[in-house]
Amino acid sequence: MxxxxxxxxxxxxxxxxxxxxxxxxxxxxxxxxxxxxxxxxxxxxxxxxxxxxxxxxxxxxxxxxxxxxxxxxxxxxxxxxxxxxxxxxxxxxxxxxxxxxxRGRIGGRPPALTTVQKDEVRRMRDNEQRTVAEIARLFKVSERTVRRA
CATH class of the missing domain: 3.40.50.1390 (Resolvase, N-terminal catalytic domain)
Known part of the structure; x- marks a missing residue:
């Protein structure tokens, strides 16, 4: 046993x-x-x-x-x-x-960046040629979040 x-x-x-x-x-x-x-x-x-x-x-x-x-x-x-x-x-x-x-409710964690912030991230990357790491530090988010934006 x-x-x-x-x-x-x-x-x-x-x-x-x-x-x-x-x-x-x-x-x-x-x-x-x-x-x-x-x-x-x-x-x-x-x-x-x-x-x-x-x-x-x-x-x-x-x-x-x-x-x-x-x-x-x-x-x-x-x-x-x-x-x-x-x-x-x-x-x-x-x-x-x-x-x-x-009813318009979406589960999960709220987005780290608003639509306006995502636009700004793209502008900084494309127009100002800033690095992903620098943008992530400025917005206090991960580099992955910046890349997704």
Whole structure:
């Protein structure tokens, strides 16, 4: 029986080491499934690797035990519900952003330079032959911002 370390998430190297040491009949036990994987996709892939090695998976908090047929069913139902919920959250987020755009609200960080400042940046570069670095210092922005302008 192998236990994952009780950390916020198992590191990839520790996970690889554990998976390499799995033998037929071993059971990987975690306190919560999110201790083992960053996403549902990762969890499904890891549990499938564990299964292919002849081992089982148990999550104590969610009472999931893939060593039994009923446990495998519960795991897949649980995974399907989690996937559905993730897709719904994603859908609602996209709808909310589209609705905000229709109302004239644009998300993200405000532009570092106004339209007038961008015009001035171009004028200084083209007419005064100033360097990008010099213009960036004058406007207190990055050189990349100046180049984008």
């Amino acid at each position: 192998l236990h994952t370390p009780d950390i916020s998430r198992v590191s990839d190297t520790e996970l690889d080491k554990m998976l390499d040491q799995l033998r037929d009949g071993d059971i990987v036990i975690v306190t919560k499934y999110d201790r083992l994987a960053r996403s549902l996709k990762d969890l499904l892939e890891i549990v499938e690797l564990i299964r292919k090695r002849g081992a089982g998976f148990r999550s104590l908090a969610e009472d999931i035990d893939t060593t039994t047929p009923a446990g495998r069913l519960v795991f897949h139902v649980f995974a399907s519900i989690a996937q559905f919920e993730w897709e719904r959250i994603s859908e609602r987020t996209r709808e909310g952003l589209a609705s905000a755009r229709k």
